Amino acid sequence: EPEVTQTPSHQVTQMGQEVILRCVPISNHLYFYWYRQILGQKVEFLVSFYNNEISEKSEIFDDQFSVERPDGSNFTLKIRSTKLEDSAMYFCASSPPPGQKETQYFGPGTRLLVL
Amino acid sequence: AQSVSQHNHHVILSEAASLELGCNYSYGGTVNLFWYVQYPGQHLQLLLKYFSGDPLVKGIKGFEAEFIKSKFSFNLRKPSVQWSDTAEYFCAVNARQKVTFGTGTKLQVIP
Numbered sequence: 001e002p003e004v005t006q007t008p009s010h011q012v013t014q015m016g017q018e019v020i021l022r023c024v025p026i027s028n029h030l031y032f033y034w035y036r037q038i039l040g041q042k043v044e045f046l047v048s049f050y051n052n053e054i055s056e057k058s059e060i061f062d063d064q065f066s067v068e069r070p071d072g073s074n075f076t077l078k079i080r081s082t083k084l085e086d087s088a089m090y091f092c093a094s095s096p097p098p099g100q101k102e103t104q105y106f107g108p109g110t111r112l113l114v115l
Numbered sequence: 116a117q118s119v120s121q122h123n124h125h126v127i128l129s130e131a132a133s134l135e136l137g138c139n140y141s142y143g144g145t146v147n148l149f150w151y152v153q154y155p156g157q158h159l160q161l162l163l164k165y166f167s168g169d170p171l172v173k174g175i176k177g178f179e180a181e182f183i184k185s186k187f188s189f190n191l192r193k194p195s196v197q198w199s200d201t202a203e204y205f206c207a208v209n210a211r212q213k214v215t216f217g218t219g220t221k222l223q224v225i226p
Contacts, residue, residue: 033214043159043205043216056213091159093214103149104214108158 002026004107006092012113013082021077021110023092032075033093033104034067036060043091049075082114117142117210121217128196129225136191136220138180138206147209148189150180153219154202162204165189176200198226 005024013019025032034046047057049067064086066078075094079086089111093104120139128134140146150162163174170182180191189206201224206217 035214035216042218043207045213045215048213056211103147103161103164104209105161106151106159 004092004094004105006090006107006110008110009108010111010113012115015084015114016081019079019082019112021079021090021092021112023075023077023094023107024073025075025092025094026105027073028096029094029105030097031055031095031104032067032069033095034077035091035093035106036088037091037109038085038088046077079112082112084114087112087114117146117208117213117215119206119208119215119217121204121206121220123220124218125221125223127223127225130198131195132224134191134193134196134200134222136204136206136222138189138191138217140187140189140206140208140215142208142210144210148180148182149207149209149214150174150178150189150191151205151207151216152202153205159205162191196222196224198224200224 007022032049035043037043045058047061048055064080068076089109091109092107095104118141122137148165151159152162153159162178163172165172165182173179178193182189203219203221205219207214
């Protein structure tokens with residue numbers, strides 16, 4: 001069964017550094033998402049992406065964050081100038097086109113630790 | 116904006132006990148409803164989903180959930196839990212391509 005994959009599985013960075021989290025969505029999916037889960041808290045929506053542009057974003061997704069689909073397979077989340085409170089598990093998800101039972105399939109996550 | 120409430124934060128059951136986890140959502144339009152499970156150290160996995168039709172949906176590992184539109188609820192049930200069901204369970208609502216998760220319920224099953 002096809003899966004969403006994410007790299008790296010763990011990332012440790014210094015405060016103020018930039019990080020790029022990578023995701024490979026399921027190949028025929030057209031919608032892509034990023035979520036995060038701070039330790040002990042619930043999963044929070046960050047952003048959705050369709051047709052090479054952001055379709056919706058939450059209040060968490062400020063100018064520090066950006067997303068990109070640089071090629072036909074990868075979907076990246078860039079965090080500029082990381083802060084301590086960015087430490088979390090970041091999940092990528094993808095879903096098929098609308099009308100095809102829009103289940104979002106989640107990747108295994110990248111655990112980001114900002115020191 | 117949609118929201119999801121899970122009232123039970125931590126549930127402890129003995130093996131073979133029955134399980135019901137509550138989930139209520141608020142959203143005025145059409146929603147798709149999901150339960151995800153997160154086993155210790157693992158990522159989110161889909162347990163079951165509701166889009167339309169029969170409000171009683173069956174998922175993997177013997178779980179089922181019932182959508183009651185009038186109560187805006189989508190409770191998760193299992194007649195007899197096993198130790199391997201120990202995990203965190205998240206109810207989620209998908210509306211307009213955005214999934215909103217509940218705060219999760221930690222289930223601990225004692226052998």
